Amino acid sequence: MKAAPADQIRLLEVQALDQRLGQLDHKRKNLPENAEVERLNAELTQQRDLLIAAQTQESDTAREQTKAEQDVEQVRQRAARDQKRLDSGAVTSPKDLENLQHEIASLAKRQSDLEDVVLEVMERREAAQERAAELARRVEELQRKAAEAEERRATVLAEIDAEGAGAAKEREVIAGSVPDDLMKLYDKLRAQSGGVGAAKLYQKRCEGCRLELNITELNEVRAAAADEIVRCENCRRILVRTSDSGL
Incomplete structure (x- = not known):
């Protein structure tokens, strides 16, 4: 030739x-920003999953607290009815009076136990709320960092693409003369x-x-x-x- x-x-x-x-x-495929965006998105996915778990836990404990409070209220109402019967003097039989007093005492103990349960559930709910709030802050911060990293990557990619387009055009012209x-x-x-x-x-x-x-x-x-x-x-x-x- x-x-x-x-x-x-x-x-x-x-x-x-x-x-x-x-x-x-090669530069386009191996940008440091690529690894940074990938790392931040992976961490963001992880934190979002943890946030969903914390929010689910908070929701579960909220329902648990509502149920426990309802149980307390039911016992309180029953105790109030028994106390009203006792105070009314309608019960005259010594045995019935003894049974009623015993039930009132049992209900008081039951109410106290249930109120302890409510307090315990409230503490767990508060901890779940704090955990969810902290995770929400982390997710928001990671979203901001990921957006900034993606913006930096887009800027660098635009510069690479512009240079590549210029080089490709120049190659086309020179190769056309060969x-x-x-x-x-x-x-x-x-x-x-x-x-x-x-x-x-x-x-x-x-x-x-x-x-x-x-x-x-x-x-x-x-x-x-x-x-x-x-x-x-x-x-x-x-x-x-x-x-x-x-x-």
Whole structure:
């Protein structure tokens, strides 16, 4: 294959732009902001789950407290009715009086026990409320931090995309001026060789594989016509000769 030396030089420009586009793509995928957003979102999910659990616990204890208070009220009302019967003098039988007094005493003990239950449930509910409030504050703070991190990421991504769009446009223009057959060979080699299809020969060294050409290889390159496409014997990439190739 043959191509004018100027076309071969332009191929190095295309290669440089391809490498820059690759670097930008790598940068886009490995932004520190990506890890930060992922970490914050994971923590936010965890704290939201804990908040839901705390709110559920608070709701459960609220119902438990309501039930316990209703039980206390029922016992209190029954005790009040018994006390009213006792005070009215309507019960005259000594045995009935004794039974009524015994029931009033039992109800007083039952009411006291139930009131202790209410206090215990109230304490648990208060603890659940405090826990839910603290978790709500954490969730709100994490939401703020996550939003800020996502905004920073969006700003960096916009800058990368803008630079990438400029580089892609420049590549399109330069590649359009390179012969099609040379571009096809370059693209094929680039796909096979880790993104580098053309390399500069600098001071007798291929900048693609970083190996120095031996004397036989150098003589072959020296003997090749200026418009002949030469390849590195080691990495098989297109080897572009310049004034500082050391030939």
